[in-house]
Amino acid sequence: MNVALELNGRSVGLECEPDEMLLAVLRREGLRSVRATCGIGVCGACTVLVDGEPVSGCLMLAALSAGRRVTTVEGLSSADPVPRAFVEAHAYQCGWCTPGFILTAKALLADNPDPSEAEIGEALGGNLCRCGSYVEIVAAIRRAAAELAGGALRQ
Amino acid sequence: MSAVQWLEPRSLAEAGEVRAQRGAEATVLAGGSFLGILMNQGFLSPTCLLSLRAVGELRGITVRDGELCLGAMVTHRQVERDETVRRDWPALARAFGIVASPRVRNQATVGGVLADADYASDPPAMLGALGARAVLRGPTGEREVAIDELILGFYQTCIADDELLTEVRVPPAEPGAVYRKFRSRSSEDRPCVAVAAARSGGALRVVVGACAEMPQHYPDICALAAEGPLDGAMAREIARRYAERLQPLTDARGSAGYRRRIVAVEVRRALEELGGVGGETLVRGRQGGTLVRGRRGGTLVRGRRRAGP
Ligand SMILES: Cc1cc2nc3c(=O)[nH]c(=O)nc-3n(C[C@H](O)[C@H](O)[C@H](O)COP(=O)(O)OP(=O)(O)OC[C@H]3O[C@@H](n4cnc5c(N)ncnc54)[C@H](O)[C@@H]3O)c2cc1C
Ligand code: FES
Ligand code: FES
Numbered sequence: 194m195n196v197a198l199e200l201n202g203r204s205v206g207l208e209c210e211p212d213e214m215l216l217a218v219l220r221r222e223g224l225r226s227v228r229a230t231c232g233i234g235v236c237g238a239c240t241v242l243v244d245g246e247p248v249s250g251c252l253m254l255a256a257l258s259a260g261r262r263v264t265t266v267e268g269l270s271s272a273d274p275v276p277r278a279f280v281e282a283h284a285y286q287c288g289w290c291t292p293g294f295i296l297t298a299k300a301l302l303a304d305n306p307d308p309s310e311a312e313i314g315e316a317l318g319g320n321l322c323r324c325g326s327y328v329e330i331v332a333a334i335r336r337a338a339a340e341l342a343g344g345a346l347r348q
Numbered sequence: 349m350s351a352v353q354w355l356e357p358r359s360l361a362e363a364g365e366v367r368a369q370r371g372a373e374a375t376v377l378a379g380g381s382f383l384g385i386l387m388n389q390g391f392l393s394p395t396c397l398l399s400l401r402a403v404g405e406l407r408g409i410t411v412r413d414g415e416l417c418l419g420a421m422v423t424h425r426q427v428e429r430d431e432t433v434r435r436d437w438p439a440l441a442r443a444f445g446i447v448a449s450p451r452v453r454n455q456a457t458v459g460g461v462l463a464d465a466d467y468a469s470d471p472p473a474m475l476g477a478l479g480a481r482a483v484l485r486g487p488t489g490e491r492e493v494a495i496d497e498l499i500l501g502f503y504q505t506c507i508a509d510d511e512l513l514t515e516v517r518v519p520p521a522e523p524g525a526v527y528r529k530f531r532s533r534s535s536e537d538r539p540c541v542a543v544a545a546a547r548s549g550g551a552l553r554v555v556v557g558a559c560a561e562m563p564q565h566y567p568d569i570c571a572l573a574a575e576g577p578l579d580g581a582m583a584r585e586i587a588r589r590y591a592e593r594l595q596p597l598t599d600a601r602g603s604a605g606y607r608r609r610i611v612a613v614e615v616r617r618a619l620e621e622l623g624g625v626g627g628e629t630l631v632r633g634r635q636g637g638t639l640v641r642g643r644r645g646g647t648l649v650r651g652r653r654r655a656g657p
Contacts (some may be wrong), residue, residue: 194354210395211354212387232388234452237537245427246454252384253455254377256354257401292650311390319449331522 196259201268209255215241216250219265226266238319240293241265247297266292274340275299275333280345282333286324293320298334307338350450353396360405360485363512366398368487371509378421378460379450379533406459406514416440416518422461424471428453437518439525443474443544446529450535459513465499465562468538468601472499473557474527476565477544480518486511499562521546526621530614532601540601541610545618550574552622554586554615559596559607566593583619590615 198208200222206329209218216239219277220228230238232251242264269276275296278284285291301308301316308316313331322330355374357363368375375394377383394626400406406421409430411642416437418427427433447453447461447470461471462482463575471492476495484491487510498505507513532540542557556564569589576582596607 211352212394214384214388234448237449237451240451243454247451248454249381249384249451251388252381252383254380254397256356256397257377257380258400300450316450318534319451338570 194255196255198258199262201264203222207255211254211256213255214251214295215248215253215255215258215263219263220242224267226291228289230289235319235321236290237293237297238290238317240320241297242300244304245300247288247300264296266295268280269295269299273298273299274291275302275337278333278340279330282329282336283326284329285322285326286335290320291321294322294330298337301334302341303336306342310335351495352394355398356402357397357398357400358402360403360514363398363400363403364485364487368510368514370396370398376400376463376475376512378463379423379455380620381455382460382464382466388448400459400512407513411436414520416520417528418458418518419511420457420515422458422474424456424458424461425450427458437521437525438517439521439527439544439546440471440474440478443470443527443529445458446470446527448538449618458516462495462498463507463513464514465501465503465505466538467502467561467597468558468599470529470539470542470557473555473563473647474525474544475516475518476555476557476563477546477553478518478521478525479546479548479553480516481554482513483515483517484511485507485514488513492517496565500559519548521651522548524622528614528618530610530622531607537601541607543611543613543618545615545622547578547622549574552578552586553619556590556611556615559594559611561597564590564594566590569593578619578623580620580623585617585624586619587612587615597646600649 194211196209207218212279216227216229227241227250228238230236234249234252240336241250243258244262258285275298279291279295305312310331313334355366357366374396377397377399400421406419408419409422410417411432424447428441433612434441461469473493481492481494482498484507486508493506500506528543529539530541531537539558541559545554552570554570563646569586572586573582591608594611596604598604
């Protein structure tokens with residue numbers, strides 16, 4: 194089947210099988226930031242944004258993305274403050290989990306521009322970092338939030 | 349050439365026809381978060397998928413005759429965020445909002461969580477305590493079933509092969525309802541013990557989830573609440589009897605013995621919270637920074653005074 198959607202800002206038609214997951218199809222398209230890891234929706238390394246909301250690429254059938262707006266980190270602008278904050282806060286070691294955290298953080302900040310540490314924890318609880326960079330990840334999100342707000346935040 | 353067929357009806361009438369024609373041969377697909385795991389792990393290889401994504405009639409959150417009507421394709425995230433649900437059914441918003449992570453809640457639907465009938469889900473216990481009914485639509489019309497009629501056992505429901513679950517109807521919760529989720533592993537996990545409690549029209553309904561094949565509700569024990577105020581002693585007594593009656597299962601989230609002890613604590617706490625909502629005084633906690641302990645009716649209670657509703 195052919196699935197028409199908006200992928201990273203471009204209208205595309207993806208060839209796929211009806212029982213194929215979005216993760217597999219995106220990787221075939223060369224979007225390697227979306228990572229096959231647990232395959233059961235627990236770790237968040239396959240996170241993509243669908244209409245701006247985080248979803249597990251490993252559990253969502255590609256066919257269900259028809260007509261929707263799908264974003265991976267490859268689709269973020271080079272000026273995007275969120276990935277930059279991850280680099281500046283050194284919020285990773287191996288980097289395997291990083292795309293998933295960045296996308297989840299983008300959805301959080303779109304919803305709540307000034308999240309508390311508890312709110313960050315709740316929003317990101319479904320993303321696992323095997324390297325344990327959690328403290329830096331929270332710092333990166335606070336940093337991105339501050340930059341997006343022009344520095345005028347609660348911390 | 350594709351081995352798997354994709355069916356995507358555009359209306360409820362069309363979906364009903366396809367379902368009646370194809371029956372069990374076509375796997376009904378909602379958000380796909382449950383089916384996706386089965387497929388990834390090789391437990392399920394559907395030959396035909398019947399997707400409900402394009403059926404607009406299944407996406408509504410409305411209030412009709414005072415009842416909340418949730419379409420089967422409404423996501424957990426939509427329930428959790430909906431202003432009306434948050435205001436008038438806050439415990440229900442909480443039960444949906446505490447499922448896994450935002451990622452799962454963006455995908456999982458109201459119909460999917462009921463139709464998959466996993467014993468360790470959150471919403472079914474709360475919906476049961478609120479007296480909700482699921483609407484099942486088949487070739488000869490619609491029928492309404494209560495949650496304890498819908499869920500028959502492990503991953504088993506009374507939904508026939510030619511029926512679709514189209515809507516869940518939730519009566520108004522008055523004066524309150526409580527949902528407590530006890531997790532033994534991580535905050536994104538399914539519950540080890542779930543307790544939902546609600547009072548409506550003077551009747552108390554306590555439903556314990558995640559401990560047995562299906563949510564457990566013991567009307568005769570709940571009837572005790574009609575005999576006196578829902579105070580600390582009553583909460584303790586009902587909790588004790590629930591823990592005694594229940595035959596908990598053992599799984600990775602806890603042994604039967606562990607669950608039994610947690611049930612006694614969590615049912616008591618749920619009822620203390622519920623009592624607080626109704627203006628009674630006894631909820632475990634702090635008052636002005638000090639833990640209050642005292643006796644009432646001969647039983648040791650811990651609590652704080654809460655303002656009435
Ligand atoms: C990582 C993870 C963590 C989770 N944690 C929790 C948790 O903490 N608490 C909790 O409660 N749940 C939890 N879940 C379960 C989740 O809520 C369910 O997977 C989800 O609700 C299923 O909904 P769905 O729309 O994705 O269903 P699908 O996967 O699309 O379908 C589920 C089943 O229902 C059938 N079906 C779906 N809709 C209908 C319909 N309208 N009529 C008839 N049959 C239908 C399907 O054929 C299938 O058998 C978790 C899931 C994951 C992946
Ligand atoms: S690979 Fe999808 S959540 Fe882990
Ligand atoms: S940086 Fe290695 S898993 Fe997170």
